[in-house]
Amino acid sequence: MAASNADIAELFSRYADLLEIQGANPFRVRAYRNAARVVADSGRSMSDRMAAGEALDDLPGIGKDLAAKIGTIVRTGALPQLAELETRVPRALGELMNLPGLGPKRVKSLYRELGIRNREDLQRAIRSGALRSLHGFGPKTTARIAAAIERRAVAPQRYRLVDAEQAAAPLLACLGAMPGVETVEVAGSLRRRRDMVGDIDILVTARRGAPVTHAFTRHDAVASVLAVGATRASVQLHNGMQVDLRLVPAASHGAALHYFTGSKPHVVAVRGIAVAKGLKINEYGVYRGGRRIAGRTEDEVFAAVGLPFIPPELRENRGEIEAAADGRLPTLVELGDVRGDLHAHTVASDGHDSLQAMADAARALGYDYLAITDHSRRVRVAHGLDTRDLRAQFAEIDRLNAGFRGFRLLKSAEVDILGDGHLDLPDAVLSEMDVVVVAAHYQLGLPAGKQTARILRALDNRRVQILAHPTTRLVNQRPEFAAHMESIFAAAAERGVAMEINAQPDRLDLDDVHARAARAAGCKLVVSTDAHAAAGLANMRHGVDQARRAWLAASDVLNTLPLERLLRALRR
DNA sequence: GCCGTTTTCGGCCCGACTGTTTTCAGTCG
Numbered sequence: 001m002a003a004s005n006a007d008i009a010e011l012f013s014r015y016a017d018l019l020e021i022q023g024a025n026p027f028r029v030r031a032y033r034n035a036a037r038v039v040a041d042s043g044r045s046m047s048d049r050m051a052a053g054e055a056l057d058d059l060p061g062i063g064k065d066l067a068a069k070i071g072t073i074v075r076t077g078a079l080p081q082l083a084e085l086e087t088r089v090p091r092a093l094g095e096l097m098n099l100p101g102l103g104p105k106r107v108k109s110l111y112r113e114l115g116i117r118n119r120e121d122l123q124r125a126i127r128s129g130a131l132r133s134l135h136g137f138g139p140k141t142t143a144r145i146a147a148a149i150e151r152r153a154v155a156p157q158r159y160r161l162v163d164a165e166q167a168a169a170p171l172l173a174c175l176g177a178m179p180g181v182e183t184v185e186v187a188g189s190l191r192r193r194r195d196m197v198g199d200i201d202i203l204v205t206a207r208r209g210a211p212v213t214h215a216f217t218r219h220d221a222v223a224s225v226l227a228v229g230a231t232r233a234s235v236q237l238h239n240g241m242q243v244d245l246r247l248v249p250a251a252s253h254g255a256a257l258h259y260f261t262g263s264k265p266h267v268v269a270v271r272g273i274a275v276a277k278g279l280k281i282n283e284y285g286v287y288r289g290g291r292r293i294a295g296r297t298e299d300e301v302f303a304a305v306g307l308p309f310i311p312p313e314l315r316e317n318r319g320e321i322e323a324a325a326d327g328r329l330p331t332l333v334e335l336g337d338v339r340g341d342l343h344a345h346t347v348a349s350d351g352h353d354s355l356q357a358m359a360d361a362a363r364a365l366g367y368d369y370l371a372i373t374d375h376s377r378r379v380r381v382a383h384g385l386d387t388r389d390l391r392a393q394f395a396e397i398d399r400l401n402a403g404f405r406g407f408r409l410l411k412s413a414e415v416d417i418l419g420d421g422h423l424d425l426p427d428a429v430l431s432e433m434d435v436v437v438v439a440a441h442y443q444l445g446l447p448a449g450k451q452t453a454r455i456l457r458a459l460d461n462r463r464v465q466i467l468a469h470p471t472t473r474l475v476n477q478r479p480e481f482a483a484h485m486e487s488i489f490a491a492a493a494e495r496g497v498a499m500e501i502n503a504q505p506d507r508l509d510l511d512d513v514h515a516r517a518a519r520a521a522g523c524k525l526v527v528s529t530d531a532h533a534a535a536g537l538a539n540m541r542h543g544v545d546q547a548r549r550a551w552l553a554a555s556d557v558l559n560t561l562p563l564e565r566l567l568r569a570l571r572r
Numbered sequence: 573g574c575c576g577t578t579t580t581c582g583g584c585c586c587g588a589c590t591g592t593t594t595t596c597a598g599t600c601g
Binding site: 025026027028029030031032034035060061062063064065066100101102103104105106135136137138139140141188199201226227228229230231232234244246259260262264267268269270271272274275276280281282283284 | 573574575576577583584585586587588589590591592593597598599600601
């Protein structure tokens with residue numbers, strides 16, 4: 001089995017960590033970190049690119065050397081240079097850099113001076129007091145490290161987007177009510193709408209900073225203060241999340257928002273353009289010599305380096321800067337473009353509301369249509385429906401539809417894909433549906449070859465129109481199943497099957513990278529909520545967020561179409 | 573290690589805060 005993009009990225013990251021500890025050229029280290037990101041974010045696997053004879057050094061930040069190393073990893077599953085380096089620098093040292101206050105310099109000193117090779121060694125050294133003798137390790141630093149080791153602290157924790165959003169809301173409200181505060185906004189990965197976020201970043205504009213940052217650290221939700229100054233504060237909340245507050249004057253708002261929204265690689269790239277133009281960008285503005293020429297708005301900052309405004313969702317340095325420079329930025333889909341929802345459950349299976357209640361909620365959102373997609377019989381925990389149950393539901397839908405104007409419930413089902421790729425309902429009842437949605441719920445642990453064949457077999461059924469939550473991942477709980485998604489996208493594109501972006505905060509499946517790859521492969525896409533109650537229809541915005549991160553325009557999303565055009569577009 | 577509207581060599585984003593320092597390195601974002 002050829003190494004996956006994730007495998008390659010992992011090896012490059014580990015190599016970068018050890019190089020950094022060794023004291024290598026920081027730009028060389030950055031090159032490996034950058035390569036890890038570029039490979040991980042690439043929608044196509046490196047092994048497929050190689051098989052297709054494509055040059056890997058066409059990828060940004062990948063030159064001859066890294067291209068060759070990727071080739072080696074794909075063929076052998078290993079990076080010899082990493083193995084060689086690990087004979088001199090213990091591999092567990094890289095993980096020590098995840099501890100707060102420990103960077104490459106201190107980790108190197110721990111290893112060189114005290115022979116500390118891993119977390120257990122470090123814990124022993126702290127207990128024995130051996131660290132006290134070491135330059136740069138005072139009582140506070142030592143205590144902080146000890147506390148982090150005690151708390152587990154393996155890798156930095158990440159949170160679902162909605163959870164971070166919820167934790168941020170009271171803080172934003174509190175800041176907004178403080179005297180002297182002019183504006184309050186979220187920035188960081190929360191503003192970029194990433195599916196998982198590591199911390200909450202908040203930007204405030206105010207004349208005088210210190211009173212605001214200090215008052216902020218006394219908020220009820222704050223468990224501990226990590227740092228506080230006149231322009232910044234970092235705190236940890238009782239729920240464990242870290243919040244970084246930044247404060248600037250209004251004249252710097254745009255520059256600070258751009259800087260603080262990130263992503264880091266995006267910001268570094270934009271600042272690089274500025275340098276090439278003889279400018280300097282920091283969080284206070286854009287400067288020519290000592291003179292500030294922009295900074296009040298993000299538009300100004302982008303314009304100063306010759307770019308149009310780039311939506312936050314695109315700021316990952318995944319080609320958005322080049323696209324912006326060439327005038328090729330897409331007009332991203334918006335929540336208001338959505339005309340209906342194609343995945344929703346009722347009390348008939350595992351939903352909580354009736355057909356009538358779901359229809360009312362969809363009409364209240366201004367939708368033209370709502371597909372009712374209760375589970376098929378195989379999903380017993382969800383009281384899956386059989387043919388007879390479905391026909392009864394269809395009759396009920398007909399009756400309700402007769403009373404609607406400008407709105408229609410669509411007859412459908414979330415048909416289970418059985419282990420062998422057959423569908424859980426006979427073709428006869430599928431052909432009575434307005435739209436056929438299929439999904440896998442069981443046997444998610446099949447080996448990649450079998451899993452892929454299973455899904456492809458399901459797509460072979462000419463009645464199938466939408467593949468729901470295509471990778472079956474659950475955010476922060478379950479990784480995507482082992483399947484060759486590129487083959488699935490290619491087959492779906494050829495057969496005219498749409499891929500779903502499932503908007504449930506727990507799923508967000510397809511994710512941004514896969515959804516972008518699916519579109520590039522020629523797939524149609526839909527954004528659906530998979531609502532299990534009327535209120536769940538409101539999750540559409542989360543799906544739209546991920547669609548935007550996938551560079552999708554309204555024209556890429558079928559459920560932005562009015563009903564008749566939608567049904568035509570879904571036809572195979 | 574990558575890259576090229578001044579370049580195939582010599583650059584590579586920039587500032588705040590902490591702790592330990594005796595004027596600043598290291599870490600972090």
